[in-house]
Amino acid sequence: MRLHVVTGKGGTGKSTVAAALAMALATTGRNVLLCEVEGRQGIARMFDTDPLPYEERRITKGAPDTDGRAGQVHALHIDPESALLEYLSMYYKLGRAGKALDRFGVVDFATTIAPGVRDVLLTGKVYEAVQRPRGGRHKDQITYDAVVLDAPPTGRICQFLGVNSELAGLAKVGPIKTQADKVMELLRSDRTAVHVVTILEEMPVQETHDGIAELRAAGLPVGGIVVNLVRPRDLSAGALAQVRGNRVDPTAVASDLARAKVDVDADLVTSLVDEARDHAVRRQLEDEQRELVAEEGLPTYELPRLAGGIDRGALLELAQLLRRQGMA
Numbered sequence: 001m002r003l004h005v006v007t008g009k010g011g012t013g014k015s016t017v018a019a020a021l022a023m024a025l026a027t028t029g030r031n032v033l034l035c036e037v038e039g040r041q042g043i044a045r046m047f048d049t050d051p052l053p054y055e056e057r058r059i060t061k062g063a064p065d066t067d068g069r070a071g072q073v074h075a076l077h078i079d080p081e082s083a084l085l086e087y088l089s090m091y092y093k094l095g096r097a098g099k100a101l102d103r104f105g106v107v108d109f110a111t112t113i114a115p116g117v118r119d120v121l122l123t124g125k126v127y128e129a130v131q132r133p134r135g136g137r138h139k140d141q142i143t144y145d146a147v148v149l150d151a152p153p154t155g156r157i158c159q160f161l162g163v164n165s166e167l168a169g170l171a172k173v174g175p176i177k178t179q180a181d182k183v184m185e186l187l188r189s190d191r192t193a194v195h196v197v198t199i200l201e202e203m204p205v206q207e208t209h210d211g212i213a214e215l216r217a218a219g220l221p222v223g224g225i226v227v228n229l230v231r232p233r234d235l236s237a238g239a240l241a242q243v244r245g246n247r248v249d250p251t252a253v254a255s256d257l258a259r260a261k262v263d264v265d266a267d268l269v270t271s272l273v274d275e276a277r278d279h280a281v282r283r284q285l286e287d288e289q290r291e292l293v294a295e296e297g298l299p300t301y302e303l304p305r306l307a308g309g310i311d312r313g314a315l316l317e318l319a320q321l322l323r324r325q326g327m328a
Contacts, residue, residue: 001193002130003186004148004223007157008197009207013228015042016310016318017197017303018150023319024328026062026071030145033129034059035076037122038152043075046310054082056129056142060312063319074142076129083121119160120180127183130191154196154211158218161187161194193223198293200227200286205293212296224299224327231286231305235279243280248273301325 004021008014015036022034033056036043041051047059052075061070132143152160162184186192194215198208208225215222235243242248250269257264293300303321306314322328 001191001223002144002146003126003192004146005151005157005161005187005192005194006148006197006226007151007154007194007211008226008228009155009204010153012197012199012204013303014153014197015040015150016046016315017195017226017228018148019043019046020303020315020318020322021195021328022073022146022148023060023062023315024322025146025148026073027065027328028067028069028071030062030071031074031142032062032071033074033076033142033144033147034150035078035126035129035147036150037078037126038150039077039079041077042150043077046315047075047312052077054079054086060315063316063323071145074144076125078122078125080118080121083125086125120183123161123183123187124179127179127186130186151194154207157194157211158214158220161220162218188219188221190221192221194220195223195226197226197228199229200289200293202285202289205289208293209296212298222298224301225293225296226322226327227290227293227300227302229305230302231279231283233283235276235283240280240283243273243276244284246277248276299327301327 004018004025006014006018006021008017018036019034022032026032034043043049043059044051049059054077056074056076058072059075060073062073064070126147126149129144130147132141134143134145151157196208196211198204212222212225250266250273253272254264254269257269262268301322302325303318306317308314319328
């Protein structure tokens, strides 16, 4: 598998998961390219670097293997205007003329009135990176063992990846149609997997179900489901049931706190019991959503909610968890 497409409902942390997956795949001697196409410069923010230009840059090392060795993660921010200029230069040899079109706003105009062409340009650049032969360099370009694409959300993923249908009324022949056909061949092959990120809430899980159904209907290969932002399991199933059933003895709670040398008053005990009840109810709802996720019958991976936020260290921790669960 060469191309990992990561999608998910907004707010589920799909960009974080894409970055962690890229680090998980970058093992000893392996180069991995992490791409983004939504124009948000999310990669730069996560890795605390300057905004990425339209060129491939090494941004970090991958998650070390058992011998402490890691590969390299490169990043690429793909914008449609730059991709179109590159396309015009490669296929039509426009060179400086293409840059002149950009100055007059023609490039922006073309990608706005023809969103299908825009998506072909974005996915076409990813296709080019995947198609490079493995091992070292190719025509002065780095070659990659895997490419991870931080893709648009599930509500737009099939439109984004279905570049042929988007172009049906625009280009029936010619180099753009040829490129779209090649991209679709890659996207529908066993070299590609589309992973869906969700959290254990009703709307994201429902959107995950709908997105997977659309991907399957479009003939696009679904990889796995990443359940993100999972809450810690601090209480046993029995303790959770006891709290939900209002069977907690406040006197026993106060006694335990006193033994721990905590200053105890009635308000503190009441607050702790109420918080525990809220947690127990939330956990029950999450377990119900987890069962719905399992009904898809796909490989499922879970990542915890990290209290300290997302930085390189947190991404490395998440990458190692994905490795241990067998996603990379």
